[in-house]
Each structure stands twice: as C-alpha cells, then as structure tokens.
Amino acid sequence: MALFGTIGAVAGGLGALVVAPAALTAAGFTSAGIAAGSFAASLMSTTAVASGGGVAAGSVVAVLQSVGAAGVSAATAVASSAAGAAAGVVLSAVANSTGAP
Structure with a gap:
C-alpha cells in the first residue's frame, strides 16, 4: 500500500502543479x-x-x-501540489480498500 500511496501522491502533486495553469488557459x-x-x-x-x-x-x-x-506564486504552487498529493493518497487508499485495479 505504501508504494501505491507514494505513486498517488506524486501523480496528484505533479498533476495539480501542471494541470491547474493549463486548465486556466x-x-x-x-x-x-x-x-x-x-x-x-x-x-x-x-x-x-x-x-x-x-x-x-x-x-x-x-x-x-x-x-x-x-502565473502562480511559489506558495500557491506548493499548496496546490500538496492538495493534489493528498487527493492522490486518498484515491489510492480508496482504490486499495475496494480492490479496484
């Protein structure tokens, strides 16, 4: 579970950092x-x-x-990455607990 949680956190954090500015544009x-x-x-x-x-x-x-x-400030980038990482961990935990692939 730790591996998938880590992967979810990294994917969520990077996704929030990259996707948010692109979505605004x-x-x-x-x-x-x-x-x-x-x-x-x-x-x-x-x-x-x-x-x-x-x-x-x-x-x-x-x-x-x-x-x-x-663009986003460094503080906003950190906050959005942290929120994305947290969402990645939560989704990973939910997927693991339900047996979803």
Whole structure:
C-alpha cells in the first residue's frame, strides 16, 4: 500500500502543479487577458451583470484572471501540489480498500 500511496501522491502533486495553469488557459484566463468567446468571458459577463456592471476585486473571476495573467506564486504552487498529493493518497487508499485495479 505504501508504494501505491507514494505513486498517488506524486501523480496528484505533479498533476495539480501542471494541470491547474493549463486548465486556466484552456478556460480562457490567459496572460493577455480573458479570451473572447471563452468560458472565462461568459463567467466574467455573468459576474458583471450580477454585480451591476463590474467585476469586483477579489471575486472568483478576478482571482482566476490574476493567476492566468501572472502565473502562480511559489506558495500557491506548493499548496496546490500538496492538495493534489493528498487527493492522490486518498484515491489510492480508496482504490486499495475496494480492490479496484
């Protein structure tokens, strides 16, 4: 079980570190701003309409765009890797306890 837990932790940690920035870009939160016609543009529009015409600083859209534009800080990279690693360990333990391959 320790081997599979370790593999799950490494895969989860690396996955979170690599997949999160790629997922943000794919959703439309890019370094050049929110991409026209993307999910991010739709989310921004919905947020602006709901708040009376603007997107508030600190809102989900603002934070995601900030990360999409500037990348993630070292602290955020460590935190997302740790969360991914923890998820990998949990999923590995569940798979081991249920006999899943």
